[in-house]
Amino acid sequence: MNRTAAxxxxxVLLLTGCAAESTPTLSLADTKSSAQxxxxxxxxxxSPEITASISQVTDASEACDNDPKGLMRLWRSTALTELxxxxxGKLETIQQSISGAFxxxxxxxKSKQVSDSAVLVTLTNPSSLATIEITATDDSxxxxxxxxVDITGPCVATAGPGSDELKALGE
Numbered sequence: 001m002n003r004t005a006a007x008x009x010x011x012v013l014l015l016t017g018c019a020a021e022s023t024p025t026l027s028l029a030d031t032k033s034s035a036q037x038x039x040x041x042x043x044x045x046x047s048p049e050i051t052a053s054i055s056q057v058t059d060a061s062e063a064c065d066n067d068p069k070g071l072m073r074l075w076r077s078t079a080l081t082e083l084x085x086x087x088x089g090k091l092e093t094i095q096q097s098i099s100g101a102f103x104x105x106x107x108x109x110k111s112k113q114v115s116d117s118a119v120l121v122t123l124t125n126p127s128s129l130a131t132i133e134i135t136a137t138d139d140s141x142x143x144x145x146x147x148x149v150d151i152t153g154p155c156v157a158t159a160g161p162g163s164d165e166l167k168a169l170g171e
Contacts, residue, residue: 031153
């Protein structure tokens, strides 16, 4: 095939949408931003008036389960919000309000009872880099409650532990 014919075929494929689309490569920094933003959005939806404390706040990369060398990594952002005793009876409403805000923006919500005192809501959206898990827990007397947020990004290729990339992200 001569050069002119090859250029013509490539042009036709490109114009008709049959050419392969290039997929941008995600970096760990891309997934970090998404995870932190979603964690902060959720934390902002819990009123300071009903917040007793916030702990277990983490922002770190971790090796993906299928990569013992740690070259494939994901970003995890977490926060545990302990609620005031007055808010314990409103736990279901709080969790529904948080997940409803995401559902109204196109996220899919799946809820499951994981124990007598805990409900896990998982939020996913094909256009997001993050998966959100919100666990609402109360004690049997209804006097204490908490909301634990665990957000992870997808596994992406990195240079691994100790790399300049991870150092630039604060690790």
